[in-house]
Amino acid sequence: METCTQVKLNGSGVWYPVSMRQKTQDVLGGVFPELAGDIFQTLDTPVEIGPDMPWNRLLTLLESGSYDVLAGAYFTKPRQEKFGVSQAVMTEEVGVFIRKGLSDRPKTLEDLVGLRGVVPFGASFGEDFDNFAADKLTIDRQPVDEPNTYMRLLMEDKADYLVIARQDGAMMISEADAGDHVVELPWPAAVNTLHFLFSKATPCIALLERFNAVLEARKASGALEALIKLHQVSEGDG
Template structure:
């Protein structure tokens, strides 16, 4: 399971950036407070702040790329059309992406359900009797990915609004999401008052800088790790989390989102 020009693009030239040029960073900003868009369609959150900060350390600019869903970001990174995404590490992704050694952020993955339709889960296999929801391109570890592939009971959609809306209407029984993001999103979603997360954690994962193996930027992984380590030592990510959470809530209050 992470950018000031904003690129709204469906495809990009094949050549990736190198040292002294701009880093092409792809984001699917539907994960507040990690990554989201405000009323002016600006990408906000911990992930874009971190990318800007690391890029400055490298002496590079950033070009932000928004595509239709997270799968498109991963595909463009794999093919070298963008240089960087922020993502969870997995063996499949490591075939096309080089991950930083230093993590940007720890994430807790939770199961969300409707109180009127409680689910009883003590192990992963218990989910086989329920219908679930995910966003396109999401991966929550090898065990869960294998479970989804084997059972075929998880539907994928493009947005949180769709997923939580399906859960509220009873079209699915659970959805898998980062606990922090899911709970923040529910604060401003109409009809979400009866949706909650199971207390147990499905998985703990970490977000990393992931650089395309076709990008010259992979030659600067040591510098990226040093910059990320600096963020950790300054506790900058914690400050960005607080600021982004407050900004997201203020934006939702102004727009009257429900």
């Protein structure tokens, strides 16, 4: 039987603080890549990190077995069917960010109906939000070269709201100097758990049970909470 001698891992390059790439060099950092490195070192399995690529491409390559592990993804039932899903690493709110000039501030998802929305290309924010958005919202999901473009769409009155992971959006406001033009709403569009995804097409799926055991130990010891807090208070890598 073939065994897993090395883990091929990749993740989003622009998801603060989950998984990020430095602007000056192709290095994948953040909570999930660092946690993966720690756990797989404990399992005596080296990790090879792939290059930056679009999110949907990563999911396709994970399903085909070109990658063994994806560092950070929301839980959905379709993903549970396609991949091995780790224990939850953290919980994250999905935020709604609006342009300041909007006449009425939305108080619920229903209040977004009829407004011009934007969501990062390929992003899924859980089945409840995705189904609601497909049925009732007008959302532009076009790919962009720079993530901060989403904030500029709000600043330039080309969109009314942006839906994105709350911490990620807060970082974008800072990087795009959009604080005078964009408002973060206090209520969440969704609340999701984040997990590692393991390809079912490679022998590394056999590591999932042991991976979960080490992950739970990191939770119990407080090491995971410390890692998350470290990245939440840092400036991030973009």
